[in-house]
Amino acid sequence: MPKRKNGELPMPAGWEVGREFDGKIFFIDHTNHRTTWVDPRDRYMKPLSFADCKGSELPYGWEELYDPHVGLYYTDHVNQVNQLEDPRAQWRQQQEVMLKDYLQTAQEDLAAKKEIYRIKQQRLSLAKHEYQYLTDALLATGQPGVRDSSTSCKCDRLSKHGL
Secondary structure, eight states: OOOOOGGGSOOOTTEEEEEOTTSOEEEEETTTTEEESSOTTHHHHSOSSGGGOOTTOOOTTEEEEEETTTEEEEEETTTTEEESSOHHHHHHHHHHHHHHHHHHHHHHHHHHHHHHHHHHHHHHHHHHHHHHHHHHHHHHHTOTTOOOHHHHHHHHHHHHTTO
16 A cells, blocks of 8 residues: 555644745644644654654654755754754664663673573582482492382383283
């Protein structure tokens, strides 16, 4: 389905398009008795955050403007702020910082889990050695009914089959 443009959507109830003497379009909200540069249809057509933007798209409320004295600048109509730095670059920098922090935390978690695994392997090895030591000590006593665990398994299997 092709993406629709704002001009293809009707203005919401209570809204009207106005035009400045220099031709710049603004929007009149008769319900709240306010004007704005932000097209009210944008909230349905534009991404609501930088995370949702594709390519060089700006989210709802943002506008890229040109001034002959300053060059390109950006206006956030929602927060009523102007800035020279491209907000998309700022957003990407924030994402990179967050990603680096996440990767650092993940590496630290992985190192901790590896250490826990190493300790558990050591404990398992000690338990096996202790088991073998106790089994050997018990067999050395020569008490009747004490069998080697490997022979007891074979004997149990043979007796199940009637051999």
